[in-house]
Amino acid sequence: MIRAAGLALVLAGPAAGEGLGGDALCQAVWTRLADGLGALGTVSAEAVGQEGDWCMIEAPILDLQGSYMPDWHLDRLRLRGAALGWIADGSSQPEGLEIVVEGLRLIVQTGNPQMDWLFAAQVRPNSIDAEAALAWDPATRVLRLEGMSIDFPGENMVEARATVTGVDLSSAGALQMSATSFALTEVEARITTHGLFEWYVLMPFGPEVLPYEGDMDAAAEAIRQDMLSAVRDLPATSVSKDSKAALVALIGELPNPSGDLELSVRAEPGIGPARFRGHAGTGALATLAETVPLLQGVTLDAVWTHSDAP
Structure with a gap:
């Protein structure tokens, strides 16, 4: 699922660069995404790397600011396409981007450890999966x-x-x-x-x-x-x-x-x-x-x- 803030970041476009590849490319893409979403709350992930032609972000979390705001927990975020180089360092045209979200869970944080644990367990079997593919024609x-x-x-x-x-x-x-x-x-x-x-x-x-x-x-x-x-x-x-x-x-x-x-x-x-x-x-x-x-x-x-x- 793509939130407005995340989409705005993807479309922001970096300054031109020389190009990255492999894990370095995926890390640069995740850094830009995390920086953009940082205005909403604390962003973290367990691991970032490349698997085939996919950038894999394992267990990303967007911890929204404020009490009772639902934090966004994902099992995995996958990204691929020409737009990755554009997002990371401007080394490619943003002609295509695929996004796959696996196991999205919206978990309310109350500040009460007992209730927070119960809410997290309650939503675990009720996760959301999503896919999206974007294509841009520069001509x-x-x-x-x-x-x-x-x-x-x-x-x-x-x-x-x-x-x-x-x-x-x-x-x-x-x-x-x-x-x-x-x-x-x-x-x-x-x-x-x-x-x-x-x-x-x-x-x-x-x-x-x-x-x-x-x-x-x-x-x-x-x-x-x-x-x-x-x-x-x-x-x-x-x-x-x-x-x-x-x-x-x-x-x-x-x-x-x-x-x-x-x-x-x-x-x-x-x-x-x-x-x-x-x-x-x-x-x-x-x-x-x-x-x-x-x-x-x-x-x-x-x-x-x-x-x-x-």
Whole structure:
């Protein structure tokens, strides 16, 4: 799984160098990753080295700052591709990067040794595995997420592919310029949830949208009706009748959806800063009338298939 901070570091790009190889290359890559993630907490690993064409980081840990923040423990992190030389010392073009995460566990640290030990033991059999492959074409300045899969405990999975145009990784300055010109042109995703929504969406965002006290069922129903109204009002040019029906069926199952959601998004000329530039500094869009122009050239296809948890 790639966190925003880690991805930002990968795309930061080092100064040009003469090139490294073997264990030295892998150590340099890990040093840069650890330095970038160091702003979030303490980073460590048991061992770093090369195995075949993979850089292997054994038992990396990101110990996040603050009490009750879940620390990230991995059995193993594997990296390979031309981008490794670029990350380490700028000796190669960042044309490809594969990332494999094995045995990711989010462990809450309470400060109580007894509870910390129990929490660590509890999550051990419920680890997360993930894979991702990125490819960048310097001639067309297109960045592709060629594939990503995140295998959560139980029958829960996220798979995705995406294409982003206007991405220039040739230098730090070019990358900064890309931050204002990139555009997401297509996304395909499949999400299987049999508890995934409750664990990773409902709990983090529920406290933000539900009142602190009162009738929670009534409050949740009001939110659900607002979501249904918003879906029904989406322009037919962007979201078909069948896709709206799929989203309505999904929303109707909240807060416990069970099944598969397939999403396909196409955008011409793309979704990025340029599309939202006219709304910069104005905050959230207040009305559907303000939203519709932003959906011009965007099509969303959705399929929801209910299935009970195995």
